[in-house]
Amino acid sequence: MQEQDEAIRTGVVWEASASEAPPGRTDDTHRTGQEQKPSPEDGAGEAVHGAVVHAPRVGDAASKRALLDDINARLRASLSTWHTYAILAWSRRWQTAEAYIQDPDLYREIVEEAREEVRRERATVAKKLDKARLRRDEAQVKLLTEQLADLERRAPSAMKMDALTLKARSGRLARQAALPVGIVAGPLAALLAGGMWWPLLAWPAAWAWLAVQGHGMAVAEGTATAEEASGEAAPVLPTPRPAPGGASAASSVTPVGASEAENAILAHLADWDRRAAGRGLEGVTPTPMPSLDSLGIRVVLKTSGRTTPDTLGKRMSAVRAALAVPRDVRTDLSPGDVGDEAVLRIRTRTPDRDMTWRPERAGIGVDTDTGEPVVLPKGRMLIAGTSGAGKSVLLRVVMAEALCAQEPTAVVYIDPKGEESGLWRGKVRCANTPGEIIALLREVGQESDERSQIMQKRRVSQWVPTEERPRIVVVVDEGAEIVSMDDPAEDIDVIKRLQPLATMGRSRGIDLKWATQKPLLGSGIPSQLNGVMQDRVVLRTAGRTENNQVLGADWSSHELELGGSALTNTGGRGPGQAPIQVWDLSDDAAILALPDAESWSHRPGHDETPAAPKASGIPPVLGAAVALLEMDPDANGIPGNDIARACDMDLLDAQEALLAAGVQARRYSQDGAQVRGYRRDALEEAARRYEK
Numbered sequence: 001m002q003e004q005d006e007a008i009r010t011g012v013v014w015e016a017s018a019s020e021a022p023p024g025r026t027d028d029t030h031r032t033g034q035e036q037k038p039s040p041e042d043g044a045g046e047a048v049h050g051a052v053v054h055a056p057r058v059g060d061a062a063s064k065r066a067l068l069d070d071i072n073a074r075l076r077a078s079l080s081t082w083h084t085y086a087i088l089a090w091s092r093r094w095q096t097a098e099a100y101i102q103d104p105d106l107y108r109e110i111v112e113e114a115r116e117e118v119r120r121e122r123a124t125v126a127k128k129l130d131k132a133r134l135r136r137d138e139a140q141v142k143l144l145t146e147q148l149a150d151l152e153r154r155a156p157s158a159m160k161m162d163a164l165t166l167k168a169r170s171g172r173l174a175r176q177a178a179l180p181v182g183i184v185a186g187p188l189a190a191l192l193a194g195g196m197w198w199p200l201l202a203w204p205a206a207w208a209w210l211a212v213q214g215h216g217m218a219v220a221e222g223t224a225t226a227e228e229a230s231g232e233a234a235p236v237l238p239t240p241r242p243a244p245g246g247a248s249a250a251s252s253v254t255p256v257g258a259s260e261a262e263n264a265i266l267a268h269l270a271d272w273d274r275r276a277a278g279r280g281l282e283g284v285t286p287t288p289m290p291s292l293d294s295l296g297i298r299v300v301l302k303t304s305g306r307t308t309p310d311t312l313g314k315r316m317s318a319v320r321a322a323l324a325v326p327r328d329v330r331t332d333l334s335p336g337d338v339g340d341e342a343v344l345r346i347r348t349r350t351p352d353r354d355m356t357w358r359p360e361r362a363g364i365g366v367d368t369d370t371g372e373p374v375v376l377p378k379g380r381m382l383i384a385g386t387s388g389a390g391k392s393v394l395l396r397v398v399m400a401e402a403l404c405a406q407e408p409t410a411v412v413y414i415d416p417k418g419e420e421s422g423l424w425r426g427k428v429r430c431a432n433t434p435g436e437i438i439a440l441l442r443e444v445g446q447e448s449d450e451r452s453q454i455m456q457k458r459r460v461s462q463w464v465p466t467e468e469r470p471r472i473v474v475v476v477d478e479g480a481e482i483v484s485m486d487d488p489a490e491d492i493d494v495i496k497r498l499q500p501l502a503t504m505g506r507s508r509g510i511d512l513k514w515a516t517q518k519p520l521l522g523s524g525i526p527s528q529l530n531g532v533m534q535d536r537v538v539l540r541t542a543g544r545t546e547n548n549q550v551l552g553a554d555w556s557s558h559e560l561e562l563g564g565s566a567l568t569n570t571g572g573r574g575p576g577q578a579p580i581q582v583w584d585l586s587d588d589a590a591i592l593a594l595p596d597a598e599s600w601s602h603r604p605g606h607d608e609t610p611a612a613p614k615a616s617g618i619p620p621v622l623g624a625a626v627a628l629l630e631m632d633p634d635a636n637g638i639p640g641n642d643i644a645r646a647c648d649m650d651l652l653d654a655q656e657a658l659l660a661a662g663v664q665a666r667r668y669s670q671d672g673a674q675v676r677g678y679r680r681d682a683l684e685e686a687a688r689r690y691e692k
């Protein structure tokens with residue numbers, strides 16, 4: 001009977017018979033490829049009378065047609081799916097092109113370029129003017145002064161800027177449209193003009209290329225795509241993939257307001273079992289509900305087996321890889337509420353903070369991770385950042401912070417562009433032209449030399465700023481302009497005058513801040529300064545080359561955002577740090593509101609530094625401690641750190657030297673508080689011993 005079944009698989013149908021069949025015939029019933037199931041009305045479960053008959057011949061043709069229809073439907077569905085991918089890729093490509101063409105910053109860039117050109121012309125004329133003055137060529141001086149005045153008045157006309165912006169946008173549009181138009185029109189032209197058909201293959205090729213791109217994008221974004229087998233192309237929706245394991249994976253949620261990047265990470269979390277497999281993350285399971293808050297994604301990871309929250313901490317790179325966390329997004333793992341849980345934070349967001357600079361704000365900005373203020377050490381500093389990175393704003397913060405410092409501080413501002421200086425006049429000393437810059441540096445150099453002599457005389461190794469001789473912060477904006485201005489043959493020896501300030505200024509209370517848009521050796525940072533300017537604050541750089549030059553290959557300043565995001569190698573901060581968001585001092589009114597101050601100038605021969613004990617043979621560290629005491633008559637003592645700093649010594653070395661001089665650190669009271677350090681009476685008594 002079985003053999004008979006196999007032999008009659010096709011070409012036969014079951015046909016119910018109206019007539020009564022003899023009882024034995026029910027054994028002969030068959031269900032074939034085209035079987036007709038008895039409906040309940042037929043009396044399911046009961047033997048139904050009927051007969052196996054040959055299917056009508058027309059059935060052969062119909063089945064072939066059905067097969068063909070089925071193949072066609074699948075092909076259509078597949079084409080439709082890939083077409084959806086092609087459209088996705090095309091729409092993304094066009095969105096990018098549109099954003100590039102409509103870039104709202106284009107106008108600003110063009111205006112900047114025009115201003116830059118005027119600035120360059122102005123600098124050239126100013127340089128010529130200085131040379132003419134040095135030659136005492138009155139005719140040239142007159143001519144060049146007029147030219148300079150003319151350039152000072154010149155401002156780019158709005159109409160010209162509009163026309164240039166339109167031209168630039170048209171150029172961008174033409175460049176973006178060239179390839180698609182070429183692919184569409186080129187083969188047609190070849191067909192019509194030369195009768196060549198094969199260039200038409202460019203169309204399906206371009207379509208296939210787009211489809212593959214679109215598929216790649218959909219996969220990368222974790223989006224659901226068309227169901228190829230369904231016969232109907234589903235729309236491309238930003239829906240995370242379902243978790244195959246279901247229970248063990250985090251819920252597949254699309255939170256309102258989540259960014260594309262966050263959705264991608266959430267989709268990967270939902271697909272944890274598959275994505276974590278083979279990465280050494282066995283025994284780690286995300287709990288079902290990740291959440292989104294002002295810092296980004298938070299998810300609790302449950303550990304089991306040999307994995308603990310501690311060992312998981314060592315596998316963070318595997319966790320990041322499993323979730324495809326972008327490189328610039330930080331991740332932190334902290335202990336959970338119970339011993340086998342860890343909380344994973346994926347910091348995709350920066351909380352809203354009021355970043356406006358105010359005099360009471362500390363440092364240059366905040367660490368975007370911890371929210372703590374970032375205070376830069378005093379001393380020389382290299383500041384770099386490409387156009388628009390926020391260099392001018394950062395320099396404003398540095399200067400405003402210096403002006404508001406407790407310690408007596410003066411700012412001198414070398415600004416060859418001259419635009420910012422207007423805001424600072426009456427508060428800081430500004431120098432714009434080569435003549436002004438040389439004059440200013442000559443004065444600072446004299447001051448530096450005098451301080452050195454005073455320090456030697458006083459036997460101290462560190463300058464302590466006073467009202468008469470304050471800390472001097474020398475800010476050099478647009479270092480590249482200074483480099484190009486430098487012309488020692490014509491007595492414009494700016495770099496030669498800056499170099500000793502960079503090397504020796506720190507101990508003399510003179511801090512050089514060199515800012516440049518092009519942090520490349522030679523053009524933006526003179527090689528004489530590069531070696532000594534090791535403390536650096538770097539905003540976004542133009543590219544990797546600049547990043548490597550200014551920070552090193554393991555840093556990524558070129559990936560920072562424009563507009564005030566910075567990194568620094570000071571204060572123990574390394575390449576993996578969260579960026580610093582610089583305080584926002586872009587408001588001119590805030591600078592104008594700063595208190596006016598007498599601008600610094602060198603006053604020769606002024607020596608108000610209190611004399612150190614004249615005893616011969618007094619140890620320098622004891623001499624420095626007594627000098628510090630004399631400068632602060634209300635002090636009952638001096639903390640060891642202050643003495644060590646004044647001598648440029650390690651605290652331990654200073655303590656040892658003081659012990660050798662017969663003074664021990666003790667507690668003393670100062671302004672109602674107990675302070676540990678060196679008491680006045682002990683220091684003075686030790687100094688007297690050396691006088692005898």
Ligand SMILES: Nc1ncnc2c1ncn2[C@@H]1O[C@H](COP(=O)(O)OP(=O)(O)OP(=O)(O)O)[C@@H](O)[C@H]1O
Pocket residue numbers: 112355385386387388389390391392393394517562563564565581582583584585586
């Ligand atoms: N710390 C900041 N906070 C908020 N916005 C900022 C900050 N720094 C810069 N920006 C924004 O970025 C713009 C460009 O900044 P800035 O003029 O400082 O750049 P720059 O590096 O000096 O560029 P350029 O060298 O071309 O003048 C500012 O107008 C401001 O809108």
